[in-house]
Amino acid sequence: MKCPADPALLVDYASGRLAPARAADLGRHIETCDFCAERVPGYSAISEALDTWDSPPVSLDFNRRLWSKIDAAQPVRWTRRLFPAIPVAAAAAMMLAGLWMERPHASPQVPAPGVSVVEAEQAERALDDIQLLRGFDDALSDRPQANTM
Ligand SMILES: [Zn+2]
Numbered sequence: 267m268k269c270p271a272d273p274a275l276l277v278d279y280a281s282g283r284l285a286p287a288r289a290a291d292l293g294r295h296i297e298t299c300d301f302c303a304e305r306v307p308g309y310s311a312i313s314e315a316l317d318t319w320d321s322p323p324v325s326l327d328f329n330r331r332l333w334s335k336i337d338a339a340q341p342v343r344w345t346r347r348l349f350p351a352i353p354v355a356a357a358a359a360m361m362l363a364g365l366w367m368e369r370p371h372a373s374p375q376v377p378a379p380g381v382s383v384v385e386a387e388q389a390e391r392a393l394d395d396i397q398l399l400r401g402f403d404d405a406l407s408d409r410p411q412a413n414t415m
Contacts, residue, residue, distance in 0.1 A: 269301035276302060280309030281317075 271292070278284050279292050296302045325331075381389075 269299050271295065271299070271302055273305075276305055277309050277313070280306050281313035 275284070275292065279289055279296075282289075284292065292302075296306055
């Protein structure tokens with residue numbers, strides 16, 4: 267059965283960082299809990315190993331050597347450098363295609379040179395009116411005339 271005790275608390279206990287009263291309480295729990303009793307020796311060993319580990323001092327030219335190693339590393343191929351740009355270019359192309367498809371009749375009305383759009387519309391309405399009047403005239407001319415005699 268797994269113990270509900272906090273693993274971080276066990277690590278603190280194993281490294282001796284708990285307050286004495288808290289450590290005593292947890293020590294009594296560990297005596298009765300197989301789960302915790304099994305883990306505390308490992309945590310203690312790791313804590314002691316970290317305490318005794320003596321890291322070498324960083325040399326003064328550490329940064330220079332690190333950057334020279336980074337520079338000497340295998341250069342990245344141009345296709346790899348281009349890779350992040352491909353999704354961006356694809357998204358931009360899709361946005362442009364969407365804008366283009368949204369406005370299929372986007373070509374502006376091109377009036378004849380020297381004629382404004384308003385003048386062209388007025389001329390079109392006038393032609394429609396003339397055609398309508400001709401229709402009336404044709405309808406009237408087909409009717410028998412009453413006062414021709
Ligand atoms: Zn436990």
